[in-house]
Amino acid sequence: MISVRNLSKNFGGVDAVSDISFEVSAGNTMVLLGTSGCGKTTTLKMLNRLIEPTSGEIRIDDRDVFSAKPEILRRGIGYVSQNNGLFPHFTVAENIAVVPRLLKWDRSKTEKRTTELLEQLRLPFVKYAHKYPDELSGGQKQRVSLARALVADPSLLLMDEPFGALDPITRADIRKEFLELPELKRKTILLVTHDVQEAFELGDQISLMDKGRIVQSGSAQDLIFKPANDFVSNFFSHHKLQLELSSLKIHEIWHALRDAAPDSNSTAITSNSSFWEVLELLSDHKEKVLTIKNAENDIKSVSLENIQSAYTRIKQNR
Amino acid sequence: MEQTQSLWGFMVQQSDKLWAQTLAHIGLTCISLLIAVAIGLPLGIWIADRNRAARAILGVAGVLQTIPSIALLGFMIPLLGIGAMPAIAALFMYALLPVIRNTYTGIRGVDAAVTESARAMGMNTRQVLMQIQLPLAMPVILAGVRTATVINVGVATLAAYIAAGGLGEFIFGGIALNNTNMILAGAIPAALLAIILDFLLSLIQKADFKKMRKASLVLPVLLLLFSSFYIFPNAQQKILGGFTPEFMGREDGYLGLKSKYGLNIPTVVISDAVMYKAAFEKKLDVISGYSTDGRLKAFDLITLEDDRRIFPPYYAAPLVRQDALERLPDLEGVLNLLAGQINDSVMTDLNYRVDYLKQLPEKVALDFLMERGLYKVSRQGKSGVVRLGSKIFAEQYILIQIYKMLIEGNTNMRVETKTGLGGTKICFDALNNNEIDMYPEYTGTGLLVLLKPTPAQMKQLDGSKERVFDFVQMEFEKQYRLKWLSPIGFNNAYALMMRRSQANENQIKTISDLKTFADKN
Numbered sequence: 001m002i003s004v005r006n007l008s009k010n011f012g013g014v015d016a017v018s019d020i021s022f023e024v025s026a027g028n029t030m031v032l033l034g035t036s037g038c039g040k041t042t043t044l045k046m047l048n049r050l051i052e053p054t055s056g057e058i059r060i061d062d063r064d065v066f067s068a069k070p071e072i073l074r075r076g077i078g079y080v081s082q083n084n085g086l087f088p089h090f091t092v093a094e095n096i097a098v099v100p101r102l103l104k105w106d107r108s109k110t111e112k113r114t115t116e117l118l119e120q121l122r123l124p125f126v127k128y129a130h131k132y133p134d135e136l137s138g139g140q141k142q143r144v145s146l147a148r149a150l151v152a153d154p155s156l157l158l159m160d161e162p163f164g165a166l167d168p169i170t171r172a173d174i175r176k177e178f179l180e181l182p183e184l185k186r187k188t189i190l191l192v193t194h195d196v197q198e199a200f201e202l203g204d205q206i207s208l209m210d211k212g213r214i215v216q217s218g219s220a221q222d223l224i225f226k227p228a229n230d231f232v233s234n235f236f237s238h239h240k241l242q243l244e245l246s247s248l249k250i251h252e253i254w255h256a257l258r259d260a261a262p263d264s265n266s267t268a269i270t271s272n273s274s275f276w277e278v279l280e281l282l283s284d285h286k287e288k289v290l291t292i293k294n295a296e297n298d299i300k301s302v303s304l305e306n307i308q309s310a311y312t313r314i315k316q317n318r
Numbered sequence: 319m320e321q322t323q324s325l326w327g328f329m330v331q332q333s334d335k336l337w338a339q340t341l342a343h344i345g346l347t348c349i350s351l352l353i354a355v356a357i358g359l360p361l362g363i364w365i366a367d368r369n370r371a372a373r374a375i376l377g378v379a380g381v382l383q384t385i386p387s388i389a390l391l392g393f394m395i396p397l398l399g400i401g402a403m404p405a406i407a408a409l410f411m412y413a414l415l416p417v418i419r420n421t422y423t424g425i426r427g428v429d430a431a432v433t434e435s436a437r438a439m440g441m442n443t444r445q446v447l448m449q450i451q452l453p454l455a456m457p458v459i460l461a462g463v464r465t466a467t468v469i470n471v472g473v474a475t476l477a478a479y480i481a482a483g484g485l486g487e488f489i490f491g492g493i494a495l496n497n498t499n500m501i502l503a504g505a506i507p508a509a510l511l512a513i514i515l516d517f518l519l520s521l522i523q524k525a526d527f528k529k530m531r532k533a534s535l536v537l538p539v540l541l542l543l544f545s546s547f548y549i550f551p552n553a554q555q556k557i558l559g560g561f562t563p564e565f566m567g568r569e570d571g572y573l574g575l576k577s578k579y580g581l582n583i584p585t586v587v588i589s590d591a592v593m594y595k596a597a598f599e600k601k602l603d604v605i606s607g608y609s610t611d612g613r614l615k616a617f618d619l620i621t622l623e624d625d626r627r628i629f630p631p632y633y634a635a636p637l638v639r640q641d642a643l644e645r646l647p648d649l650e651g652v653l654n655l656l657a658g659q660i661n662d663s664v665m666t667d668l669n670y671r672v673d674y675l676k677q678l679p680e681k682v683a684l685d686f687l688m689e690r691g692l693y694k695v696s697r698q699g700k701s702g703v704v705r706l707g708s709k710i711f712a713e714q715y716i717l718i719q720i721y722k723m724l725i726e727g728n729t730n731m732r733v734e735t736k737t738g739l740g741g742t743k744i745c746f747d748a749l750n751n752n753e754i755d756m757y758p759e760y761t762g763t764g765l766l767v768l769l770k771p772t773p774a775q776m777k778q779l780d781g782s783k784e785r786v787f788d789f790v791q792m793e794f795e796k797q798y799r800l801k802w803l804s805p806i807g808f809n810n811a812y813a814l815m816m817r818r819s820q821a822n823e824n825q826i827k828t829i830s831d832l833k834t835f836a837d838k839n
Binding site for chain 2: 048050071072073074075076077079081082083084085086087088089098099102145148158
């Protein structure tokens, strides 16, 4: 887990980050969201001391990060950067083996772990281990970069716009892949992005930053439905409808949802899906009706009309 | 002297010297390069993340680079004397900029995202430098080393001017002696050396990333190996001769000293620009000077009597193109105004004023003409151009200035001067190719360097002033359509010189005395 208190960074008289505090509990993903220059990357880099804070306190897994040498600290924290930062003169395997070498693992252990990770990331060892980064696609590079960050199994992962350099389609694919990766589910992750969609998809908790401060911190729904001020509501206004719909899970509106006439060959989904997903499935005209099951095994059949009327009812009640 | 000797024949005949010069050349280049890399690489790394220091250091190295190489060698003499030390120091300074700048540029050019992620992985500063920055910057750094190598192979030829050896001995000897084979015997190996060293480094540079890590270790080893070729000239001699490249190759020079006197002393090759001072500072004991040189007076040197007459007379006279005399009818008369006007001691004094008192040749020429009542204010004439050339030493500069003032004061012609045309060969070719109309030449040079008479002819001339003058006048007219006008008066012959104190101490008055003295020790 991460605990940050009163963290500030001053660059030559300008406050890049001022008096930030937050906590991320173990296994959770916290997203620092904001426009460029808001101080989110500076905050991230202070956690592994790539940037030394001016003042403040950082504890990772209950240990003060300033108690050890920065390079020792960093070996225990996974790091993925926007431009992947792979070493162009190292092969894929050598790139992944950087931290194990610093930790003086023996060869066979490193190789076993590398093989395991590459398989998980759909980059077969035999085919890819001896390639150089130049020979890989953008998505492949980013996966190697992730493998490199994960190899020593750190409890904390720092990700600085990890998908920022990828095209939108690859980005969506890799994001999905990340969400499903078992290794990542156990990690405490701090992720920096300016992409609202990404923040909502990946973050258990989102901190919206502006001018070096956290403006609001909370779940996706908190930010959308209970904006703390105009800045927050303006920030999301462009995507408001979509965000509302995708942050809204079906089980949350279960009571407002009316049952439609069931259709025998309708697709079955769970109530953990978002309103947006349901809307997408229904609006591509393949399905007239969806069968949705909630946690208590109640089943409702839903058509486009009654999901729309459910939405209207919710809006009116808020 | 065989005129028909082939280049290959010359190289075979001189293979000992050629080999020694080549090794010295490689040694000079590689030692200086090694030091430059040893200092420039850490310096380049150090300034890579210090903007202000970078500007200062690159600035200083840049200024060093712009100092003309021959001047830099000159600056070195008072500090480090002559020989290998100043040459290596100067070469080192030339190699420094490319090494520092390319190291700096190379390291700065490494993607910041890559070094940051290296730090984020937990590498310390040293590991980031050794494993990431240096390997990635290596192609750029090696490009700098290549540049430095090629520069150094070229500049190292000038080391011959300050007794540090190298292929410059042949090159400058050949230029001075109008001996194409000798020039090529120095120039071709020097060019090959540059190409080969550059090629070897390009192999390292092109090696892929994996081999690069090993290849960068090969470089210092290779340099050390080559450096060891260079054997420092042994300076611990009782009597050390320092002779110009020209003197070394001449029958009326070092060759004659060996054959006619049997003089056998250790020698180094050196430029006459620094030779006198080196003798004065006891770096050299015997030098080959010119008998009218002003520095004779300045450095308290004496000339040894040529008791077996190996140095032929060198009376200076204007050497003019025949067609220029026809085109400009006033020219011959005005040039002859100086005939017989300057004797040895006057010329030595004029030279002394320029070489030692650092007066400008223009001022010395003016003073002289005023004193003799020959000066007339320039007429600013425009009725024809006379192009005057000179070799690259003070006496010729002074003579040219005198002639210029005489011509412009007494005729309506305008004078263009092309001074500092290097040695005899360059001047003579310029004259022959109609790039200049006249330059002052010496009868002995005309005889031995340009005409190259047979031994029978030489015997007949027997070092007589008049017979030599008549002979060169006749032959030049016949062979080149060039005319020797009346001699100016002084005889600027070759002479061996020593410090007055050392000569007196050992009672050396003649070259034969020197031989006896040298044999005893």
